[in-house]
Amino acid sequence: MIRLDNIEVTFGDFVAIPNLDLHVKPGEFFTLLGPSGCGKTTALRTLAGFIEPSAGTVHVDGKNVTRLPSDKRQVGMVFQNYALFPSMSVWENIAFGLRVRKEKSAETDHLVRDIARRVELSDDQLHKNVAELSGGQQQRVAVARALVLRPKILLLDEPLSNLDAKLRHQLRQQLKDLQSEFGITTVYVTHDQDEALAMSDRVAVFNKGVVEQVGTPQSIYDDAATEFVCNFIGDSSPLTPEFITELNRLSGAGLSTAANSYLRVEKASLTQPPNGGTAVGLSGQVVSRTYHGLHSRYIVRSHGADLRLLVKEDGVAQPAAGSQTTVYVQPGHVLQYHPDTGKALEKQDQAVAAP
16 A cells, blocks of 8 residues: 655755665554654655655555655645644634535535544534634544545554643544544554554554564564664563573573563563463562552562562562562563664574674
């Protein structure tokens, strides 16, 4: 559906994107994820036609649109600040593109009311000024304005970033539901890893204009291809060579002691996992415990590593700060990266110390 081939974007002497290749499938919810200034919005704006690449091609539905203006690409765009017209009513905002396209009045009214109903905007709200609406309602207006033109592709540039945390959580599910209902190919930009993991079919993780990894949310989380992805996605504890040495001794694993090693916070436990498995127990001392209702967060110091753990609160007494404890770890859950390249070590290479 969407192909970006060998895309380069420059601004004067600055290379924002050196060489980007991406393929988005029809009907997919595809997210561009990364920190501020990593190139994800630049990539989105290049796809939209607001930025012309200095090299490479953009294809939409098999057609080369690299030199086409944005209004000829059949894409709908929702901006971070929504870009609504404050002096117009909700109806007029949604109808704006249809009027530019010179649709008949009756057809315009039918399409506006139909899309408004589908994004849960009432007839009463249609006649209000957009300034009278809440942030969440304004976001629905922006989505409706994009969808009413029936684009092949919907582009969303951090559309939830201006909302409070509770509303963000609520609206991201509504956005995903809308996308599923319409079946429209969607490219979503965010710096919020939770949004990316919760909403996406696939994610591209950007770092300094380069895509470090493309994959499903689960594959990116469980098998981060680079040290950057490991540290950017989720919460992990860095492990010391001493910790890896002890883990190898107890388990017989062949993990590299010279690699940069990490363990996801939910992969360690203070209790023996059911059926044992390959988990081994390492001695440690509780540094701190913070209570969060359904769970507590622990830091346990073990063989020079400060392990962060999530422990479910189930009424069973938990060790207090300063006490000795045992932390259970499966060697297969350890993520290891070459100290020079930052790339993940293959499992068969972990027995050999990275240089």
